[in-house]
Amino acid sequence: MSGVSVVTGGGGGIGREVALRLAARGDAVSVWDRDPDAARTTADAIVEAGGRAESEALDVADQDQVRDATARAISAFGNISTLMTGAGYSRFVDFLDLTIEEWTSMLTVHATGTFVCAQAVTPSMIDAHFGRMVFISSLAGLSGSAGHVHYAAAKAAILGLTKALCKELGPSGITVNAIAPGAIDTPMLKLIKPEIAERNSNNPVGRVGTPADVAETVLFLASPQASFITGAVVNLSGGAYTY
Ligand SMILES: NC(=O)c1ccc[n+]([C@@H]2O[C@H](COP(=O)([O-])OP(=O)(O)OC[C@H]3O[C@@H](n4cnc5c(N)ncnc54)[C@H](O)[C@@H]3O)[C@@H](O)[C@H]2O)c1
Known part of the structure; x- marks a missing residue:
């Protein structure tokens, strides 16, 4: 299939992998990140591989910047x-x-x-009567994490948003799901104190997660085949947390 994807944090470890794989399946990708060089590097890699991409340097919480970037993505590639x-x-x-x-x-x-x-992006998805939203939460948002009260609260807020929004947008052909990753091997993990990273990396599978683990889950949730999955939270932690 081919569509139009927006990937925020697309210059980072997980976002870059998601952007590359969405492009490999045929999507045009608008790569958003507050780090302009990181966003451009991901977009350049997609174009060099023969895909379609553009990059936007923005803050995801800045409504004007995000609205402008959305309009440019739609004008360049079509409905998101x-x-x-x-x-x-x-x-x-x-x-x-x-x-x-x-x-x-x-x-x-x-x-x-x-x-x-x-x-x-919602008006564009309503217009096409098709949309896939996949939000990256965290295991911390499900189970909490000491020293991470603000992060856990922010990630839990994403879960509430996911569950409410799926009910509102379902009739418009739009699914809304969240992924709650455990420790994933990205630059973010390397910034954490080694003892905390090690504690967070313990799980029954016996390895740390990879950006590819997250990206393949995003790809499925973002596919037409996943039309009956909405409001779900995928626990992607190698079994570190069960509920
Ligand atoms: N790596 C992990 O172990 C792990 C585990 C659970 C959840 N997550 C979540 O996954 C997501 C991706 O994390 P990652 O590991 O790829 O980290 P990362 O640091 O490699 O990438 C994050 C990217 O987000 C960008 N960014 C940060 N604030 C921004 C803003 N306000 N506007 C636009 N861009 C902004 C950064 O520039 C960076 O490129 C994050 O939401 C993180 O909380 C990561």
Whole structure:
């Protein structure tokens, strides 16, 4: 199939892999990231491989920037069929040291950013009566994580957004799902203290997750075949958490 995908955080470890694989299945991809060089590098890799891509340097929580980028993607490639939101960051802070600025920043990037991007692409999906939204939450949003109160709260907000939005957009042919990854081997994991990364990487499968594990899950949820899956949270943690 071929469609038009928007990938946020497309310059990062998970987003880049998702963007490359969506392009390999034939999608035109608009790669969004606040890091212009990272976004351009991913888009260039797609074009060099024979695909169609453009890059946008933006903050996912900035409604004007996101609306402008959405309009440019539609004008370049047509109606948006897939939105994958991978923009984000992580920082461990003990609860008593957590400032309101850090709390607000975390909620803004993850929760507000996901809302802003989802709202921007929705009219285009309604127009086509087809859409696939896949939001990247985290195992922390399902089970909590010490030293990560603001991150867990922000990732849990994405789950509420997923479940409510699937009900509102289902009649328009749009599915909305979330993936809750455990530890995935990306630049973000390398920024975490080794002892925390090791604790988070323990799981029954016995290895850390890869961007490819996430990307293949996104590809399925973003396919026409996944039309009956909506409002779901995929636990992608090698069994680290069961519920
Ligand atoms: N790596 C893991 O272990 C892991 C586990 C669970 C969830 N996640 C989530 O997966 C997503 C992708 O993480 P990753 O591991 O690929 O990290 P990463 O740091 O490699 O990539 C994140 C990308 O998001 C971009 N970004 C950050 N804030 C942004 C903003 N406001 N606007 C636009 N772009 C922004 C960064 O520039 C970066 O390129 C994140 O939401 C993260 O919370 C990661």
